Amino acid sequence: MSLPMSLAETGVVSTGESVFFWIVAPLAVLAALGLLFARKAVYAAMCVVFVMISLAGFYIVQEALFLGVAQIVVYTGAIMMLFLFVLMLVGVDASDSVVETLKGQRWIAAIGGLGLIALIAAVALRATMPAPRGLELANEDTNPVGVARLLFSDYVLVVEISGVLLVTAAVGAVVLTRAERLRPKRTQREVLEEKMAAYAAVGDTGLRGLPAPGVYARHNAADVPALGADGKPIEDSVPRVLRIRGQQRSIASVSPELAAQLEASTSTHAGDGGARSVTQSGQPGMPGTEPAPGTTTVDGERPTSQSTEDTGTKRAEQEEQQ
Amino acid sequence: MTLVNYLVLSGILFSIGAMAVLLRRNSIIALMGVELMLNAANLTLITFARWHGNLHGEVFAFFVMLVAAAEVVIGLAIVVSIFRTRRSASIDDVNLLKN
Numbered sequence: 001m002s003l004p005m006s007l008a009e010t011g012v013v014s015t016g017e018s019v020f021f022w023i024v025a026p027l028a029v030l031a032a033l034g035l036l037f038a039r040k041a042v043y044a045a046m047c048v049v050f051v052m053i054s055l056a057g058f059y060i061v062q063e064a065l066f067l068g069v070a071q072i073v074v075y076t077g078a079i080m081m082l083f084l085f086v087l088m089l090v091g092v093d094a095s096d097s098v099v100e101t102l103k104g105q106r107w108i109a110a111i112g113g114l115g116l117i118a119l120i121a122a123v124a125l126r127a128t129m130p131a132p133r134g135l136e137l138a139n140e141d142t143n144p145v146g147v148a149r150l151l152f153s154d155y156v157l158v159v160e161i162s163g164v165l166l167v168t169a170a171v172g173a174v175v176l177t178r179a180e181r182l183r184p185k186r187t188q189r190e191v192l193e194e195k196m197a198a199y200a201a202v203g204d205t206g207l208r209g210l211p212a213p214g215v216y217a218r219h220n221a222a223d224v225p226a227l228g229a230d231g232k233p234i235e236d237s238v239p240r241v242l243r244i245r246g247q248q249r250s251i252a253s254v255s256p257e258l259a260a261q262l263e264a265s266t267s268t269h270a271g272d273g274g275a276r277s278v279t280q281s282g283q284p285g286m287p288g289t290e291p292a293p294g295t296t297t298v299d300g301e302r303p304t305s306q307s308t309e310d311t312g313t314k315r316a317e318q319e320e321q322q
Numbered sequence: 323m324t325l326v327n328y329l330v331l332s333g334i335l336f337s338i339g340a341m342a343v344l345l346r347r348n349s350i351i352a353l354m355g356v357e358l359m360l361n362a363a364n365l366t367l368i369t370f371a372r373w374h375g376n377l378h379g380e381v382f383a384f385f386v387m388l389v390a391a392a393e394v395v396i397g398l399a400i401v402v403s404i405f406r407t408r409r410s411a412s413i414d415d416v417n418l419l420k421n
Contacts (some may be wrong), residue, residue: 032339
């Protein structure tokens with residue numbers, strides 16, 4: 001006989017299975033003890049994940065391929081990850097107090113657990129069992145097909161009912177974890193009307209969108225304020241969080257030369273703001289920097305969109321006229 | 323080695339799960355102990371399916387898995403909602419029925 005002796009003929013499992021069992025079973029028991037003794041809940045969860053995976057190995061070795069795969073997918077993939085999510089939600093350091101609330105509970109529980117082990121082991125070892133048959137016959141058309149045949153013939157009603165159970169559980173979880181609504185729901189219209197009322201009452205309340213930080217400020221990070229058309233930094237353009245933490249930076253700290261230019265240009269234009277009609281801004285980096293104040297303005301014309309060359313020729317014409 | 327080894331292993335895991343439920347105060351770890359007990363029961367069911375040479379035990383184990391999934395979803399939802407109201411995941415803090 002070339003094939004290894006089957007379970008039905010010998011009553012004992014194959015050597016490979018024994019080796020697997022004696023390697024994995026002690027590790028699984030150790031990991032299970034980790035659930036009992038690990039201080040941190042996440043370690044306990046990882047220990048249970050290990051136990052689940054080794055149990056999946058046992059299922060596959062015991063000719064229950066379908067359940068072995070389902071064990072990995074359902075337990076380690078879904079359930080234990082759900083546990084980890086909830087641990088993160090509740091706080092990893094969800095304190096596990098060492099204080100005994102019931103006196104002697106720890107010893108009673110430990111003795112009870114050890115007694116349970118002894119009892120189950122004694123029953124399992126001493127019971128008279130029929131000779132094991134093995135699943136060769138039942139798994140003729142592979143194990144998943146065999147399980148599916150049973151599930152969808154003898155147990156089809158139970159499958160339907162468990163579908164209902166799963167739907168109920170999902171709805172129940174949603175209902176249980178839904179947050180209570182503390183104040184009435186605000187519609188978009190109400191939000192808008194509130195904003196408009198605040199604008200009418202107070203004035204500039206940020207009804208417009210805030211300007212983006214860093215635009216035209218020689219620096220594109222969010223911690224530098226944007227420059228307004230008048231060359232002054234707009235503090236509102238820096239995100240509120242950065243301002244509260246004191247992490248915003250001035251333009252001078254990013255680009256000293258730009259700050260100096262701004263200083264020069266604003267001081268030049270300071271006095272003649274009323275005298276000039278709308279012209280080029282005269283800010284650094286903009287066309288029209290060089291012309292001195294007063295010379296760029298031609299009454300009745302709109303020089304804002306002109307390039308420097310145009311202004312240059314115009315100035316030449318003006319000089320000729322004078 | 324015979325199939326009895328699996329039964330003994332399953333008994334050990336079941337007892338450890340039961341002790342975790344009794345000893346640990348963190349409700350999430352207690353739920354994990356319940357999961358461990360259900361898994362140990364599954365190992366017994368699968369071992370007996372192999373013993374008796376038919377797949378009914380595996381079908382039982384499948385349904386146990388399914389019910390465990392539903393149970394853990396509801397259990398964790400309850401833990402989360404208790405944590406939301408009482409800011410604690412400890413079993414000892416759920417004592418409204420005491421006195």
